Amino acid sequence: MGKTGVIIGKFLPLHLGHVNFINRSSTKTDKLIVVVCHSSRDKKMCEEYGIPEITVKDRLRWLHTIYQDIPHIEIRSLDESSIPAYPDGWKEFVGLLKKTVPEKIDFVYSGEPSYDSFFKELLPEVEHILIDPERTGYNISGTQIRKNPYKNWEYLPAVVRPFFCKKVVLIGTESCGKTTLTKFLAKAFNTSWAEEYGRNYVYEECGGNEDNLEYGDYIKIAMHQKKLEAEAVRHSNKIVFIDTEAIVTQFYCKLYEGKEDPAIDEIIKRQNYDLWLYLENDVKWVDDGLRKNGSDKERNKGKKILAELLEKYNIADKVKMISGNYEERLDKALEIIKGEFYDI
Numbered sequence: 001m002g003k004t005g006v007i008i009g010k011f012l013p014l015h016l017g018h019v020n021f022i023n024r025s026s027t028k029t030d031k032l033i034v035v036v037c038h039s040s041r042d043k044k045m046c047e048e049y050g051i052p053e054i055t056v057k058d059r060l061r062w063l064h065t066i067y068q069d070i071p072h073i074e075i076r077s078l079d080e081s082s083i084p085a086y087p088d089g090w091k092e093f094v095g096l097l098k099k100t101v102p103e104k105i106d107f108v109y110s111g112e113p114s115y116d117s118f119f120k121e122l123l124p125e126v127e128h129i130l131i132d133p134e135r136t137g138y139n140i141s142g143t144q145i146r147k148n149p150y151k152n153w154e155y156l157p158a159v160v161r162p163f164f165c166k167k168v169v170l171i172g173t174e175s176c177g178k179t180t181l182t183k184f185l186a187k188a189f190n191t192s193w194a195e196e197y198g199r200n201y202v203y204e205e206c207g208g209n210e211d212n213l214e215y216g217d218y219i220k221i222a223m224h225q226k227k228l229e230a231e232a233v234r235h236s237n238k239i240v241f242i243d244t245e246a247i248v249t250q251f252y253c254k255l256y257e258g259k260e261d262p263a264i265d266e267i268i269k270r271q272n273y274d275l276w277l278y279l280e281n282d283v284k285w286v287d288d289g290l291r292k293n294g295s296d297k298e299r300n301k302g303k304k305i306l307a308e309l310l311e312k313y314n315i316a317d318k319v320k321m322i323s324g325n326y327e328e329r330l331d332k333a334l335e336i337i338k339g340e341f342y343d344i
């Protein structure tokens with residue numbers, strides 16, 4: 001029968017030091033069980049560091065994503081909320097570990113020399129093997145990442161990066177320079193951006209004529225927009241720029257169909273951005289073949305409808321206004337972003 005090894009860890013968050021540690025441990029045994037230890041105390045810890053809560057599902061997803069193609073590595077979870085916090089609950093912790101891994105354990109791997117005496121006392125039949133306690137592979141800790149994930153970005157596995165990515169969304173009415181500014185910002189920050197899907201949808205589904213849009217199209221646009229957003233986040237470098245979101249789609253639905261779509265409301269409630277940039281429509285209106293609201297009267301009508309929607313969804317107070325010529329818009333946007341996210 002093959003040998004079974006076990007690793008315990010918080011992985012709050014998972015970093016490349018952990019990955020290196022798991023990889024190396026897995027080469028020493030026939031089966032490796034990685035136990036993700038979590039507790040109700042973790043939320044507070046994340047709050048103290050000013051980062052979003054890293055749930056156990058987040059950690060399991062990261063590990064499963066990385067190791068789904070390595071059959072002899074298995075990922076399990078252990079809830080330690082009911083026992084005294086480390087280091088006061090070693091005995092209880094080992095009891096929970098035995099329940100989580102009821103099969104015979106041959107080895108327990110860690111990078112912690114201080115665990116040795118506890119394992120010897122509480123799991124005498126198991127061999128404790130130290131792996132890279134000096135952290136020579138990647139000299140990084142979970143604490144350092146929690147303190148500043150952006151400064152330590154290089155240590156975050158690709159699957160973890162989207163969790164910390166700051167999402168900046170650009171909104172505005174027709175021909176306000178959103179798309180151009182989105183691209184410039186992405187280039188300036190060496191990152192990805194999500195394009196406005198509505199325009200492509202008109203070409204793909206409506207023969208390139210906005211007049212052919214129907215009420216039922218807007219929800220499809222809003223949903224596909226989210227897919228593009230997720231894709232951009234996946235390839236981002238600390239920050240991502242998103243051209244348009246569901247309130248703007250709702251705005252077009254109201255402008256052209258005279259009514260809002262409650263299904264888009266649901267998307268609006270679930271979306272979440274770190275920064276909203278509102279581009280005033282004070283640049284020259286550009287006829288790109290699709291647009292049709294170029295008169296001052298039409299532009300002001302659009303502005304009014306969008307302002308009402310931003311109020312309705314409690315976003316009006318969050319948006320940062322950007323106006324002026326193209327150079328001024330770029331400078332202003334850079335200033336706002338650097339002010340908001342000084343460590344990126």
Ligand SMILES: NC(=O)c1ccc[n+]([C@@H]2O[C@H](COP(=O)([O-])OP(=O)(O)OC[C@H]3O[C@@H](n4cnc5c(N)ncnc54)[C@H](O)[C@@H]3O)[C@@H](O)[C@H]2O)c1
Nearest residue numbers: 009010011017021037085086087088089090093110111140
């Ligand atoms: N309640 C208790 O008394 C008690 C007792 C023992 C353990 N525990 C729990 O067990 C878990 C132990 O997890 P942890 O704190 O060790 O988790 P962790 O996520 O910080 O680290 C997991 C493992 O990765 C190793 N590692 C970390 N950074 C590394 C790097 N850069 N290079 C190589 N290896 C690296 C660590 O040495 C450790 O063995 C915790 O959740 C703890 O609460 C609780």
